[in-house]
Amino acid sequence: MTAHSLRNDRAAAAHDDLDVRVPEQANGAGSFAAEDVRWRAVLDRDPAADDAFVYAVITTGIYCRPTCPSRRPLRGNARFFADAGEASAAGFRPCLRCRPEGSAPSERQGDAIREACRLIEVSETIPSLDALAEAAGLSRFHFHRLFKAATGLTPKAYAVARRAARVREGLARGDSVTGALYEAGFASNGRFYAAADSMLGMKPSDYRAGGRGEEIRFAVGECSLGSILVAESGRGVCAILLGDAPEPLIHEFEGRFPNARLVGGDAAFEARVAQVVGFVEAPHGKLDLPLDIRGTAFQQRVWKALRDIPAGTTITYKTLAARIGQPEAVRGVASACAANAIGVVIPCHRVVRTDGGLAGYRWGIARKQALIAREAQKEG
């Protein structure tokens, strides 16, 4: 998979979020063809009958939807019509309570949900559930249920997904990180990373691992390679992890630092994360940040050698082993590459198999290929 198709897949996935489906109701004139079935539906105020027919009352001259809350007429005073047009043609007037001449409730609900999606799209901040429900003319509970049924997501999850998708789309178009964030409606990077917290379904500050230990700050964001987790200890950047979604990154992070106190990055951390994301997007210059590299003496030697490989070039595991003076330790070198916690900055993606094949990459072969292609392009 090329970098290009990786991005296209992401853009395609992002568009799935827009597909709004309102559940079909079991309606249609067919199932309410017989008059006694219609009468039963009127007595039951059956919502499934709402699109199927209207009924009129000869003593009042008014016609209604089957679900109208008004008092039921006597059976003998009720007349049935296929739709509002027929009832009007027969001289009946539409009821002011149930508005039988307008669109059916299921259509109105579909419109309301589509309108809510549009509101979410254009709002700079994520609208509250109360505001969305009020705009839709529905109760909080009813709106939430309908929205979830139509989109498969809660309004909040929908808003967060759309926002993340817009960031990815912007980056795929080649916008700068800041530009893409701004375009997606994040007025500052700070808000972006605050939103990333809620993508996790929990506050990272509530996310604790192990007992005593040092404090490591972290944040999860989006870059053109997918989700990215950046973490920093008191000594420097200690993790840059890449993945398809935030949750697996958090788990990987937790597994790598089991005894640390993991805390969500604050506003001050934002600049650091933006710096790292910027470097990942254009990995040519030098990331001018202190690194906190943790590993055995052997791993540290391998990672040091990795950092000496110029951007835009690749070497084999065998050459790398020779470079650290242990030509027999090819497998050990490969393991050390796989154990790297500081992706891109310690460029384990620049190591390939002797036959030129890409071999593995902790964060996925497509990302490795994308990084190599990105670096080669700039060099060429």
Ligand SMILES: [Zn+2]
């Ligand atoms: Zn009515």
